[in-house]
Amino acid sequence: MSLNMNSASIEKSLRYLSVQVRLYGREILKEYKLSKIQFITLQWVSDSNGQTIGEVAKKLNLAYSTTTDIIDKLECSGFVRRERGHKDKRVVLVKIEQKGTELLSQVIKKRVQFIDEITCDFTEDEKEMLSTLLKRMIKKSESMSYE
Template identity: 55%
Template sequence: MSDKEAIISIEKSIRYISVHVKSHGREILKEYEISPLQFVALQWVDDKVGITIGELSNRLYLAHSTTTDIVDKLENGAFVKRQKYEKDKRIVLVLMQDKGREVIKEVINKRISYISDITSHLTEEEKSMLPDVLESILDESERRSDG
C-alpha cells in the first residue's frame, strides 16, 4: 500500500469509527430528549468553566441566534444555566448543571463500553500501542489547529 493509499484508509477509518462511536453514545440522548447538536454544545460548555454564547457559537460554527436557541432549550431542560460574569456584568456565561454532567457521563460511559467491545479482538500489544498512537495524532492535530 502506498503512503497516499494508507492516508486515505486512515481518514476513512477514523471517520467511520467516529460515526459509530457517536451513534452508540447518542442512544442515551433519547432518554433525556436532547438532540445531538445540543449534546455537542453541552460538551463545549463542560470543557470550559463558563463560556459565552458568542464563544459557543464560534465553536459550533453556528449563528449567534441559533446558538441562543440551543442554550435556551438546554437551560429549560436544566442541563445548563446562565449567569452574569462577576467581573463584567454585561457578559453572560453558560454554566453546566448537574443534569448536564450526568448526561455527558452516561454518554461517555456508553462510548467507552462500545470502544472496549470493538477493541476486544486486539492483542495486548496492539491495545497498549493504540492510546499512544492516537494521542500523538491528536496532539499534532491540535497543534496545527491552534496555529
Template identity: 55%
Template sequence: MYDEHETKSIEKSLRYIASHVRVNGREILKHHDISPLQFVALQWVGDKDGITIGELANRLYLAHSTTTDIVDKLESGNYVRRDRSDKDKRLVLVSMEDKGKEVIQQVIDKRIDYIAKITKNLGEDERKILPAALEHVLEESERLTYE
C-alpha cells in the first residue's frame, strides 16, 4: 500500500500523462475541423455503433438538443450517419462512417507515436514492467468501477 504522498504523486502523474497523450493525439483534429467534444462523441459512436442520441447525450453529460447539434455537425462532415432502427422505427441510431473511423485511427496512431517517444528512455526493467503494471491497474479500476 502506498502512503498518501505516493498516492498523490501517482494520481498527478496519471492525470498529467493522460492529458498530454490526449492533447498530442488531438492535434490531428485541426486537419478535420472537429472540436474535442465532437471527437469524444465520435469515440462513443465508435464504441457503440448504432447508439441513440439519448444514449450519447447521457454519456456526454449533455442536453439532448446539444448532442443533436454535435451529431448534425459530424453527419454534415460525413463522419457519422443516422439510420432508423429496424426493430423500432421511432429510434434513430447514429453509426460510424469510414471517414470517422479514419480520424479515430489517425488520433490513436498519433497517441501511440507519442507514447513511444515518451517511453523510449526507460530502462529495460521499466519497459518490461510498465505494460503489465498499467494493465493490472486498469483491471482493478474497472473492477471497482463496475462492482
C-alpha cells in the first residue's frame, strides 16, 4: 500500500502543530502543579455536565483504577467534585468545579493567543477556511471506528 504524500504531510503537520499548541499552553499547568494527564482528564470532565469515572477512563483509554487516582488528585486540588446521580443514587458523577473551569479558561486563552500569533499573516477567509476544513476532519474522524 503506497502512502498518500498529501495525507502524510497533513498528518505530520497536525502532529507537530498539536505538540506546539500544547507546549505553549502548558506553562500555566506548572503553577498549579498539574500533570498533562490530569489536565487532559479535566478537559474531558468539563465537556459534559457530569461523567462517571468509567466514562472518563474509556475516553482516556486508561484503567478504571488509574483514572480513579487521577480524579482523586483533581478532587483534592479542588478542580472537580464527585456527585451522586439524581435518578440513580448508585451512580457517581465527576463534575468540574469553578477552579477547574478557570484553569481551563486560562490555558485555552493562552493557546488561542498562540493560534492568533501563528495565523497573523492569514486573511480572514483563510482562517475561516482552515477552521471549516478542520471541523470537517474532526466530524469525519468521530464517525469512524477504531477497533
